[in-house]
Each structure stands twice: as structure tokens, then as C-alpha cells.
Amino acid sequence: MSSLRQEGHHSGYGTEKLLRVAEELPCRELQASMLLSIMGEPQLFCVPSIFIYGHRASGKSHVVSVLLKELELPHVIISCAECISVALLFDQVLLTFFGGDAAAALPRYPSLSDFIRGYKKHRSCSAAEQTRYIVLEKAELLRDMDANLISVLVRLQELVEDNVSVFFLSDIPWDTFRPNTGCLEPLLLHFPDYTRAELQQILSRDRHLSYSADFYASYIHILLGVFYVVCRDLRELRHLAALNFGKFCEPVTEGKATESDTHKLWRNIEPHLKKAMQTVYLREVSSLEWENSQQVETQTGPLRGLSAHTHVELPFYSKFLLIAAYLASYNPARTDKRFFVKHHGKIKKAKFLKKNEKTSNHLLGPKPFQLDRLLAIFYCVVESRVAPTASVFSQISSLVTLQLLTEISHSDQLDAPKYKCAVSLDFITAVSRTVNFDIVKYIYDFL
The missing domain is CATH 3.40.50.300 (P-loop containing nucleotide triphosphate hydrolases)
Incomplete structure (x- = not known):
């Protein structure tokens, strides 16, 4: 000054x-x-x-x-x-x-x-x-x-x-x-990056009027202890501070702790912050949806299946490619018209269901599918229009590298490569949940 x-x-x-x-x-x-x-x-x-x-x-x-x-x-x-x-x-x-x-x-x-x-x-x-x-x-x-x-x-x-x-x-x-x-x-x-001490000073200025300045400063200290390693962006940290403060002061609001009970407050907020750290910069859901999901989890317990760390590492379109691959592996090809064509006309159940079909496709395991079928389903399930660019094909290769897809065609077969989906039902259900896609409605075994 x-x-x-x-x-x-x-x-x-x-x-x-x-x-x-x-x-x-x-x-x-x-x-x-x-x-x-x-x-x-x-x-x-x-x-x-x-x-x-x-x-x-x-x-x-x-x-x-x-x-x-x-x-x-x-x-x-x-x-x-x-x-x-x-x-x-x-x-x-x-x-x-x-x-x-x-x-x-x-x-x-x-x-x-x-x-x-x-x-x-x-x-x-x-x-x-x-x-x-x-x-x-x-x-x-x-x-x-x-x-x-x-x-x-x-x-x-x-x-x-x-x-x-x-x-x-x-x-x-x-x-x-x-x-x-x-x-x-x-x-x-x-303009150099803000140091940790400078971020502490700036973020502490945004304190909640219902709580003391020292209480909010201690919260910012805990927040930076978790996020400073992966994020130095002031705007992102300010967003995270506002988003998670309610969870931090929850024990104080409920009368289970005082503002000076640092250990209790840390134990309450630690798992919440570590889970939130997996969504830094990603914005897969809005702030309101994030808060609502945390309330549901608090009431019903944590959701089983895919952990937060596992699913957020996939890019947005890679998730839809994986969903399309799962549907191609576990749905018969003859059912694609029923699931993905809007004006398919009336299809009688007797013709749609195979006679004497008793064995679940999930028990038989994933079946191979060609690349063109995968892309056809992908363009049907993703809401926004996506051009068939090289980035889409590179994401398919990345899924193979991550062993989420298995390539079963010969290396010299360039015209129609074949793949199998290598993930479980719980895995794909958790992935589809992150993009608000109800995959169960599109699985043949659950009709």
C-alpha cells in the first residue's frame, strides 16, 4: 500500500x-x-x-x-x-x-x-x-x-x-x-502465481459473516492443505471454498462441535474434500447437483460401484464411447433398431424376443462388435452433435490402452476392426451416472 x-x-x-x-x-x-x-x-x-x-x-x-x-x-x-x-x-x-x-x-x-x-x-x-x-x-x-x-x-x-x-x-x-x-x-x-500465503490472505477475505474470521481462516488453511498441490487457480479455489464450507461448519451448526474443535472439524471435512479434489476443473455437474448428491449420500450412505477417482479421469466423450461399447457387447445387433431408432414403427414382442431365449447375455459374456456399429450407437446416445474427427478415434485407442476395451481383430485388418467391452455392469452404471445417462433402459437383458 x-x-x-x-x-x-x-x-x-x-x-x-x-x-x-x-x-x-x-x-x-x-x-x-x-x-x-x-x-x-x-x-x-x-x-x-x-x-x-x-x-x-x-x-x-x-x-x-x-x-x-x-x-x-x-x-x-x-x-x-x-x-x-x-x-x-x-x-x-x-x-x-x-x-x-x-x-x-x-x-x-x-x-x-x-x-x-x-x-x-x-x-x-x-x-x-x-x-x-x-x-x-x-x-x-x-x-x-x-x-x-x-x-x-x-x-x-x-x-x-x-x-x-x-x-x-x-x-x-x-x-x-x-x-x-x-x-x-x-x-x-x-504477474507471478500467488503463493500459498497470498492465497490464504485473499481467500480469507471472503469469510462468512455468521462465523468469526479465525474460524474461516482455519477452514481456508485446511482447504489449501488439500488442494494447493493440484490447483493454484484463485478462481477455482474460491469456488471450491464456497462450495465446501457448508460441510465444514456442519458439526458447528448441529451443535456437535465448537469453532475451536479443529480435529473434529477436520475429520468431518477430510473425506468430502478428497472426493471433491477429483472434480477440480472438470465441472461434470453443477454446484447445485454436487450439493444435492452429497446430501443424498449423507442420508443413504456412499454409492457403491465406481469410485470417484476412477470415473472422473475419463474425458466426456470417452464415457459415451464406453457406454456405446457396453451396449454393443451385451445387446444383440437385431435390437439396435428398437433401442436407437426413434421412428422404428411397431415391433411385436413375439418377433422382438427370440423364441426360447432363456440365457442372459450377461452370463454369456461380452460379444465382439465392429467399429461402425460402435460409432452408430455412440452418435445415438450422445446428445450433442459430434463430428467423426480423429479425436473420437484416438479416444477409442485410449480406451483400449486402458484395457476398458479389448481389440480382438487381427492387426492387419484395417477395414472393420472388432472390439469387446471389458468393464462390469457396476462400472458402466457408475460411468453413465456421471453423464446423466440411464443405461439400464437400453440393456436388452433388463427389458
Whole structure:
């Protein structure tokens, strides 16, 4: 905070504003102070471009937006993930700085020259008393746009002859970001990952008002002890903290423990956190569904079958491929029309069921199936449209490598490889539960 106050004294920013900025930027005072010193006096020309990089959720966007908003500097913040074309980017810049008439004057498909001419034309009518800032979040996506776009934005101040500065915010370093065509080098500013002590300090600020600050800080300490090894993302940790706090304070709410009974609280929350650790970043279910499942498990006991660690390691479409493989192995091929074709017409039960069929397919074991049948069932059971890309076939190979599928065709047979499903009913039931698919309705033996 003292560094920000000192920087404000030299740069002409109000002390009151800088105190508000420091309060909103915990553990990022150094980066904010460096950025302020780079920006300099609002009336003077700033550096043409700054490249700010660091891992996801390291505070880049937050620091820049807080500084610009609290200091009331003219700026526009653009997410490159939302700008599917350069036209949207140019339109947003001109609209923010010069109004709707400037944006409307652009052609439907503007070039870089059109944007520069439009900017210079309206800049002469609306001179800047302070530096204008263009902030580009997810800037690495600019590499997929016009080949010369980054080179132009880096030297935009020179091209439009205006006091404008461009901030590139990216998750990747400049060496990886730099375009192949070459360009001027922007000023680099790195945001390091938060340390464990900094995460403890930041997350403890979100304490629940019904409990003491020390109680919530002890909860965050336990949470970081479990998750810090696998996750340093502030947003993810904040989500996990909010999601699991109810379980942590459950013994206190029920009167079974006090806030100082650390051992009892740890024993209550430990298995819950370890199970939640398997879903970090995955978001297989919504927060509400997760909480409801925990309540059901508390009332009925843990679900048997597949453990959490086993099923969450599979990608989303791999689960549906495994479900399709199980159905292909244990359902007769003649029943596929009955299960997977919507308008199959009326099929009499006498014709549908084989005469004198008494032996369960599950007792006979899995039967081989061809690749085309597997893919046909897969495209029927998965809800979203999936293109038959190489990634789908690579996931089938991964299932074979994991020994969840068994390839039984000869290695020289390329036209129609055959497979068998190698998982149990309990296993596939637990997998299908994670994607909200009721597999029992599609199994021939359970009709």
C-alpha cells in the first residue's frame, strides 16, 4: 500500500483513490505500482504497448481494470474471445472513444487501413486530454486473426498519432506470442502465481459473516492443505471454498462441535474434500447437483460401484464411447433398431424376443462388435452433435490402452476392426451416472 501511495504522490493521482485501489488489490501492490509508474502522468504520452502475461487467475485483468476505473482514465476493455472478427474489435474501440457515428462510419468488413483512417479522422475532432487505453484480454487469440493485426496494435500510437496505449493480457509469454512476421517489442510485465500465503490472505477475505474470521481462516488453511498441490487457480479455489464450507461448519451448526474443535472439524471435512479434489476443473455437474448428491449420500450412505477417482479421469466423450461399447457387447445387433431408432414403427414382442431365449447375455459374456456399429450407437446416445474427427478415434485407442476395451481383430485388418467391452455392469452404471445417462433402459437383458 505504501508503494502505491508513494507512486501516486509522484504521478499526481489522488491519495484517496490510490487507497481504494490498494484495498481492492491484495497481494498485487507491487504489480499495480509498477504499472502506475509505467503509465506515468495521465496528460503525458504513455508507452505505446504493454504485454502483461501470467498464468490464468493471476490477477492481470483485475489489476488493470481496477486501476483504470478507480483513476477514471478513458479506456476500453475487450475480450478477444468475444471478438470473432477484427470488425467487432475495431467497432468497439471507436464506439467507446468517439461514439456511435465513428463506429457506423466503418465499412462492413473493415481493413486495418480503414480502422486507422477512421481513428485519425475522429481523433482530430475529439482530442484526448488523457491517455486512452485499449485493454485486450485473452490476447493470444489475436494470433488467429489478421496476420498484421498484432504488429499494427503494438505501434498504434505512432500510426494514429494519438496518446493511446494498448495493453495485451495473455496467459502465454511474449516469446510464444510474438508473430512470425515480426513487430516492435512491447514493454513486458509479468504477474507471478500467488503463493500459498497470498492465497490464504485473499481467500480469507471472503469469510462468512455468521462465523468469526479465525474460524474461516482455519477452514481456508485446511482447504489449501488439500488442494494447493493440484490447483493454484484463485478462481477455482474460491469456488471450491464456497462450495465446501457448508460441510465444514456442519458439526458447528448441529451443535456437535465448537469453532475451536479443529480435529473434529477436520475429520468431518477430510473425506468430502478428497472426493471433491477429483472434480477440480472438470465441472461434470453443477454446484447445485454436487450439493444435492452429497446430501443424498449423507442420508443413504456412499454409492457403491465406481469410485470417484476412477470415473472422473475419463474425458466426456470417452464415457459415451464406453457406454456405446457396453451396449454393443451385451445387446444383440437385431435390437439396435428398437433401442436407437426413434421412428422404428411397431415391433411385436413375439418377433422382438427370440423364441426360447432363456440365457442372459450377461452370463454369456461380452460379444465382439465392429467399429461402425460402435460409432452408430455412440452418435445415438450422445446428445450433442459430434463430428467423426480423429479425436473420437484416438479416444477409442485410449480406451483400449486402458484395457476398458479389448481389440480382438487381427492387426492387419484395417477395414472393420472388432472390439469387446471389458468393464462390469457396476462400472458402466457408475460411468453413465456421471453423464446423466440411464443405461439400464437400453440393456436388452433388463427389458
